[in-house]
Amino acid sequence: MSLFERALNDELENFARAGIRISIIGDSSKLPKSLQDLIDKGVQTTKQNSRLHLVVAVNYSGQHDVVQACQTIAQKVKDGIIETKDINSFLIEQELQTNCIDFPCPDLLIRTSGELRLSNFLLWQLAYAELFFSHSHWPDFGEAEFLEALCSFQQRQRRYGRQSS
Template sequence: MRADSHDHDTAPEIDPARLPRHVAIVMDGNGRWARARHLPRTVGHQRGRRAVRATIRAAMRRGVPLLTLFAFSSENWKRPVDEVDALMKLFINALEKELDELDENGVRLTFIGERSRLDASVRRLMEAAEARTAGNDRLQLQIAVSYGGQWDILQAARQLAERHARSPLALDDPETLHSAFETGLATAGQPPVDLFIRTGGERRLSNFLLWQAAYAELYFIDVLWPLFDESEFDRALTWFAGRERRFGRVDSNEANQ
């Protein structure tokens, strides 16, 4: 997973100041990739690991500080038991096999989601990976497991209500309320999502980082996740660098007209 493991002399130049601080990806299309090849869906999920590795390499090479991958959603628990079991085994296997190299490359691993729904053995593995890589600072790789954006907002609201009950907050002040609420999110202290990528052709957020992606640039592509590679990631970054991000304001040219 070396960031310099491929020749990228032809990669487009991007002003580092125009790079996103936080990239979030919905990795969609594993099942359809497998079905088109008359293979089990689980083979598609396994093939998707290559795309994960390529994306991590690209993020490190470009200097993106935070990459969040949607590995398993709250809604995925509704899938057939066999597929859920296979996904969990794949997640455990990938974490065990990749951890050494991630750590060697300075990657800090973090996880967000409803951990209470995961087996105790999985939780222990996640906690050990977080503790081992806590001092790394080349890239924060955040994996969303058993995560849902609505769950995240509701649990943050509950925490805020509990804090207010213990010690009343100045909730009539919008800035105070906003700040107090965000401290309860799974992503507390992190920058908001700048670039939201979804592969596989669907055009929706699918309950992923709903609060955090409020002003994200949305990049939807038809490429199925197993076919996503470093050049596709570069293409997304180049597109992002060309966007004018106004956050509700008018641009300077319009303001002077």
């Protein structure tokens, strides 16, 4: 965690200057207080930036994200704010932690290190994402691998659940 804190501290001014907005998804309450404070500062400092949106998943669980969204919606039904007939995909998406993102459902997920699984990451949001698996580990994943992923993505026929004709 000290590496995370040091990197964020070193880059925060650059992020602000470059127009990069920082958001955190997950449960950061288990992090050291100094890191929590720095994250809060980074989120507040960059909240008006719009050139790039960096979303950092910290202690994030896709299953927990869906469960907490359901709990929030259930409480709204109980409180009479909404009715059960109002529950739909759009409402659920609004309660997920990625509601801080303009486009919360990625078109492409690049999974590094040779793993062939989602690992409890953005389970709802990845429903129609294209998946690309690379044997490169994250620090070694470079421009060549990124271009390979993009070329693979460009060759796909996106059907969003529809059958091909």
